[in-house]
Amino acid sequence: MLRVALPKGRIADDTLELFGRAFGEEIVFEDRKLILEKGNFRFMLVKNQDVASYVYHQAADIGVAGLDVLEERELDLVKLLDLGFGKCRICVGMKNEDSLDLDAPEITVATKLVNITKKHFAKKAMAVNVIKLNGSIELAPLVGLSDAIVDIVETGTTMKQNGLKVVEEIMPSSVHLIANKNSFIAKKGEILELYQKLNSTIKD
Ligand code: PRP
DSSP states (O other), X not given: OEXXXXXXXXXXXXXXXXXXXXXXXXXXXXXXXXXXXXXXXXXXXXXXXXXXHHHHTTSSSEEEEEHHHHHHHTOOOEEEEEOSOSOEEEEEEEETTOOOOTTOSOEEEEESOXXXXXXXXXXXXXXXXXXXXXXXXXXXXXXXXXXXXXXEESSSHHHHHTTEEEEEEEEEEOEEEEEOHHHHHHTHHHHHHHHHHHHHHHHO
């Protein structure tokens, strides 16, 4: 049995659709249920940011999560496959009229992605004061909470609608299949079979 952690919402829907195509059967959760057993799989629905924790602590053998979340959590996991959806970019954004002042003694950056932000500015040898937010990141520079933001840009509409622009791209992201290191050894055959099925389905 392979235990699969999925993030609630659109990524779970897209993943179940992909598994459904790979295994030739429809996979649908009953309303409000968090566990679904189908064939050799037990699917569980968790919060996006928690997928890596379930897999790292081996409550799930494999999981599906955005590269942004995986980079942020910095956990030792096996990255198996880029599933090719959930494509976006992690960017530094500022108000249209502002620009990054490389000589500023310190800049304040609002973000959900604290570790990615710290690493990015450390590489540029810039001092940052990071303010952790949980959503509506684009609001922060508009009301003087921060000079800049680090956030996910998908279509760019949220930034545009709020008078913000991308000043730097930190990394691209998309949804990846990940595995727990011990599960990858103990259940190698099952995991590789799944990997191959998904990989060939993605390419179809
Ligand atoms: C994400 C992200 C941006 C927006 C980007 O927010 O934090 O705000 O989507 O998408 P766009 O480039 O297509 O406009 P999400 O919808 O997850 O909400 P929250 O972060 O504010 O909770």
